[in-house]
Amino acid sequence: MDELLYFLQQTINGLTIGSTYALIAIGYTMVYGIIGxxxxxxxxxxxxxxxxxxxxxxxxxxxxxxxxLFLIVAALLVSMxxxxxxxxxxxxxxxxxxxxxxxxxALISAIGMSIFLQNYMRLAQGSRDKAIPNLxxxxxxxxxxxxxxxxxxxxxxxxxxxxxxxxxLALFISRSRLGRACRACSQDRGMANLLGINxxxxxxxxxxxxxxxxxxxxxxLGMYYGVVNPYIGFLAGLKAFTAAVLGGIGSIPGAMLGGLxxxxxxxxxxxxxxxxxxxxxxxGLLILILLFRPWGILGKPEVEKI
Amino acid sequence: xxxxxxxxxxxxxxxxxxxxxxxxxxMDVRSGEVVSLIGxxxxxxxxxxxxxxxxxxPTSGEVVFKGRPMQRLPGFKIAxxxxxxxxxxxxxxxxxxxxxxxxxxxxxxTERNLLKGLLLTKGYRRxxxxxxERAAHWLERVGLIDFANREAGNLAYGQQRRLEIARxxxxxxxxxxxxxxxxxxxxxxxxxxxxMIVRLKQEEGITVLxxxxxxxxxxxxxxxxxxxxxxxxxxxGTPQEIRCNPEVIKAYLGEE
Numbered sequence: 179m180d181e182l183l184y185f186l187q188q189t190i191n192g193l194t195i196g197s198t199y200a201l202i203a204i205g206y207t208m209v210y211g212i213i214g215x216x217x218x219x220x221x222x223x224x225x226x227x228x229x230x231x232x233x234x235x236x237x238x239x240x241x242x243x244x245x246x247l248f249l250i251v252a253a254l255l256v257s258m259x260x261x262x263x264x265x266x267x268x269x270x271x272x273x274x275x276x277x278x279x280x281x282x283x284a285l286i287s288a289i290g291m292s293i294f295l296q297n298y299m300r301l302a303q304g305s306r307d308k309a310i311p312n313l314x315x316x317x318x319x320x321x322x323x324x325x326x327x328x329x330x331x332x333x334x335x336x337x338x339x340x341x342x343x344x345x346x347l348a349l350f351i352s353r354s355r356l357g358r359a360c361r362a363c364s365q366d367r368g369m370a371n372l373l374g375i376n377x378x379x380x381x382x383x384x385x386x387x388x389x390x391x392x393x394x395x396x397x398x399l400g401m402y403y404g405v406v407n408p409y410i411g412f413l414a415g416l417k418a419f420t421a422a423v424l425g426g427i428g429s430i431p432g433a434m435l436g437g438l439x440x441x442x443x444x445x446x447x448x449x450x451x452x453x454x455x456x457x458x459x460x461x462g463l464l465i466l467i468l469l470f471r472p473w474g475i476l477g478k479p480e481v482e483k484i
Numbered sequence: 485x486x487x488x489x490x491x492x493x494x495x496x497x498x499x500x501x502x503x504x505x506x507x508x509x510x511m512d513v514r515s516g517e518v519v520s521l522i523g524x525x526x527x528x529x530x531x532x533x534x535x536x537x538x539x540x541x542p543t544s545g546e547v548v549f550k551g552r553p554m555q556r557l558p559g560f561k562i563a564x565x566x567x568x569x570x571x572x573x574x575x576x577x578x579x580x581x582x583x584x585x586x587x588x589x590x591x592x593x594t595e596r597n598l599l600k601g602l603l604l605t606k607g608y609r610r611x612x613x614x615x616x617e618r619a620a621h622w623l624e625r626v627g628l629i630d631f632a633n634r635e636a637g638n639l640a641y642g643q644q645r646r647l648e649i650a651r652x653x654x655x656x657x658x659x660x661x662x663x664x665x666x667x668x669x670x671x672x673x674x675x676x677x678x679x680m681i682v683r684l685k686q687e688e689g690i691t692v693l694x695x696x697x698x699x700x701x702x703x704x705x706x707x708x709x710x711x712x713x714x715x716x717x718x719x720x721g722t723p724q725e726i727r728c729n730p731e732v733i734k735a736y737l738g739e740e
Contacts, residue, residue, distance in 0.1 A: 355591065362577050362588045369575045372537055374563035374592040374655060 180324040187327045188449035189442060194333045194402065196441020197340035201395035202418035203425070203433035204347065205265075205388025211364040211428040212384050215281065218288035219268050221415015222295035223261050223389045227396030228406045229303055230257035232310045239311070246313045250335075250397075257393040264295070265389025266382055274378070292411075300408040307405045314401070336398045343394055344434055347387070351430065356383060364428070413457075420464040426477020435475060439463075490515045490691050491536070491567070491659055496545035498531050505531045507715040508545075513659065518685055518692040520702045522726075523712040524735060529695045530572060532712070533663055536693075537569045538562040550658065564592050568652045569661035572695075574644045578637030582628055582647060585636050586619035589651045622650040626680070642673045649680065659691045660684070666698045674701060681705055703727065711735070 202224050209217045231253040238249055272291040276283045317330030351357040362370040363380045371377045399414070400406050417440065425436025440460055447459040473479045491513040498506040506528045513519045521529050535542040538559035547554040554562050577585050593615060623629040626646040631639060636647060645665060652660055662681075666674045678701055684690045696702045702709065703723045711718040711726060713735040719726060726732055 358580075358584060358588045359591050361580060362591075365577045365579055366575050368539060368559075369571070369577075370588070371559040372539060372563050372569060373589045373651070374560050374568075375588070376558075376560050378558075 179322050183321045183325045183327050184449065187325070188445045190327070190329055190333060191449075192442035192445030193438060194336050194441070195399075195444060196421075196438040197336060198395040198399045198402075198437075199414075199418050199421045199440055200434045200437025201340055201343060201391045201398075202414060203421040203437050204344075204430060205385075205392050206419050206422040207425070207427055207430060207433040208360075208384045208388050210422070211430075212360070212367065212381055213273070213277065215273065215284045216288065216419065217268075217273075217385075217388070218285065218415070218419075219272070219291035219295055220388065220392060221411035221413075221418065222292050222299075223265050223268070223411070224392040224396045224414055224418075225406070225408060225411030226264055226295065226299060227257045227261040227389075227393030228310075228400040228410065229299060229308075229396075230260045230393070231397035231400050232308055232406050235310065235313070249313055253397055254339075254394065257397055258390040261389040261393035261396070262386040265385040265392075268295075269382055269385040274381075292415075296408050296411065303408065305408055307407045310400045310404055310406055312401055312404055332398075332402050336402065339394060339398060343391055347391070347430070350387075356380070360384065417460060420460055423464060423474055424467050426474025429474070429476045432474055432476035439475075488514045490550060491693070492546075492548040493532075493536060494546040494548070496532065496535055496547065497543050498528075498535050498540060499543040505715050506535065506542075506712075509712060509715075509717050511710055511720075513691060513693055515658075515691055516685065516689055517707040518681065518694065518705050520694045520696060520706040520709045521712065522696065522699075522702055522709060523718070526714075527712045528715040529712060530663055531715075533569060533661055533693075533695060537567060537661060563655065563657075566656070566658035567661065568655050568657040568659075570648045570652060570663055570665060572664045572667060574641070574648060576636040576644055576647060576651070578635070580636060581633050582623065582636050582639070583619055583632040585647060585651050586622060586654045587615060589654050590615045590618065592655070618654050618656075622653050625653075626650045642669055645669065645673075645677075646680075653684070653688075653690075657690070659693060661693045663695045664697060665694070666696055666701055674698060677701070678705055 202220065205220045205223070206217060209215065209220070234253040234256045235249050238252060243249065268291055272287045273284055276287050312332060314331040314335060317328055317333070319326050319328055321327045351360060359370065359375045359380050360383070362375060363377055367377050418437070421436035421440045422433045423436070424440060425432030425434065440463065443463060444456045444460055448456050467474060489512050491511070493509060493511040496506055496509045497504065509532055511519070511521070521532060523529050531540065534540040535555070536547050538554065538557060542555050545555065549562070549565055549567055552565065554565065577588065580588065593611070620629065623632055626649060628643060628647055628650065631643065636644065639647060649662070649665070666677055669677060681692055682705060685692060694702070694706070706723050708720065709723055709726045710720045711732050718735055719729045719732050721729070
């Protein structure tokens with residue numbers, strides 16, 4: 179019984195982390211789907227989102243506001259808006275001017291942007307850890323005499339917000355006029371343009387959506403872990419990238435699935451082996467998938483376009 | 485420039501590195517005409533199309549459509565001006581359904597205001613209705629109404645070709661540019677295509693600019709023909725004139 183409960187606990191922890199990976203991974207996968215580049219600055223957008231959430235929460239708390247719901251909603255909205263503005267600006271400044279050139283050039287531009295954003299936040303906020311208050315302490319406990327399973331309110335919030343965000347995105351992509359244009363662009367950008375779709379606008383929108391979702395993940399993970407520093411974007415970005423590749427880069431359901439699988443794999447490694455092996459397993463998975471199924475779980479093998 | 489000229493191409497040139505793919509091409513297309521652009525393989529016909537439709541930015545020269553210069557505009561603005569094209573190879577959105585292909589092509593006509601869309605205002609619903617009806621109308625006309633919810637990539641080749649024309653037509657263009665629409669079609673399908681173009685011209689008053697290798701089709705439906713060879717304009721005139729032009733015969737058949 180205890181064995182089972184322990185497993186359940188690890189799975190819950192894995193799903194929590196995994197759903198935030200999935201949120202970040204969507205930003206990678208959507209951008210890749212449309213312009214075929216890896217936006218390596220995306221992890222930094224997530225980091226900026228976390229900082230903004232931290233600033234809003236502490237700022238409002240200092241003004242004496244202590245309504246939890248209000249604090250969370252305000253932090254969510256402001257960090258989504260600010261992160262979106264960053265996502266938009268990064269595309270305009272660093273990617274659009276080099277879009278016509280070779281892939282490697284865009285990649286280097288992305289890495290440069292990532293270093294720039296990291297240091298810009300370091301200058302603005304300092305490089306020490308900042309504590310984000312957990313606005314929703316506590317949770318439910320259940321289980322037998324031996325092992326007790328903890329399901330914190332925060333974990334529930336993470337599931338719910340992630341599910342809502344993904345549901346909204348899925349609806350947007352499948353039903354709305356812009357979502358339709360977005361799918362058309364990911365299939366044939368040149369043709370979409372010649373049918374009257376402003377493809378530059380669609381690309382900008384992709385960056386904005388990805389950044390907004392990364393900011394959601396930033397707020398949630400920031401409150402869950404309780405700390406933020408300018409370097410968190412690097413690892414989170416790499417993990418989310420792994421999740422996107424695992425699920426099949428370019429595929430939105432793939433990013434969701436990849437995130438969850440990666441989160442669970444990490445949690446189980448931490449629970450049964452040692453938490454020091456978490457990253458080894460995560461990136462080991464990346465290597466395996468690249469070796470044996472480079473198009474990912476839900477992706478399609480790429481046909482070389484001439 | 486005469487009043488009735490819909491499209492006018494002046495001294496159009498396109499250079500790729502050391503290769504001058506299009507060299508000083510001039511063309512005029514009048515409203516309501518079917519004009520063909522022909523020439524041997526590699527003559528630069530498709531490059532001319534690419535420059536006119538905004539897929540490439542020409543090295544020099546002018547493209548004037550409805551009296552407005554087009555050569556510096558991005559492709560989507562050219563399309564919105566009323567000029568839309570197909571490619572030699574089928575370029576449908578293969579993973580979208582047939583009807584979605586026609587809806588996405590009407591992107592510019594659909595409601596832009598997200599708020600109105602969310603509130604489902606009357607104007608929004610009316611416009612969505614129009615878009616849907618236009619899509620259905622064209623599916624009917626090209627005989628694909630029964631396949632509306634099929635994935636476009638799963639259609640037969642001839643059907644995909646027809647869907648491409650329907651997708652162009654829902655954008656309500658003034659000028660339809662078809663790049664080898666008969667390529668890969670069997671004689672029956674080619675005859676259907678021939679009739680469809682004639683009907684589009686008569687019933688919709690559409691102007692057609694055509695690249696085609698099927699000479700019987702070209703000679704049959706064209707009002708005028710332009711011939712290019714090795715990027716340079718070679719001749720232009722009515723089908724009768726072109727057929728008898730010794731330069732053209734030489735370019736196609738080689739010298740005796």
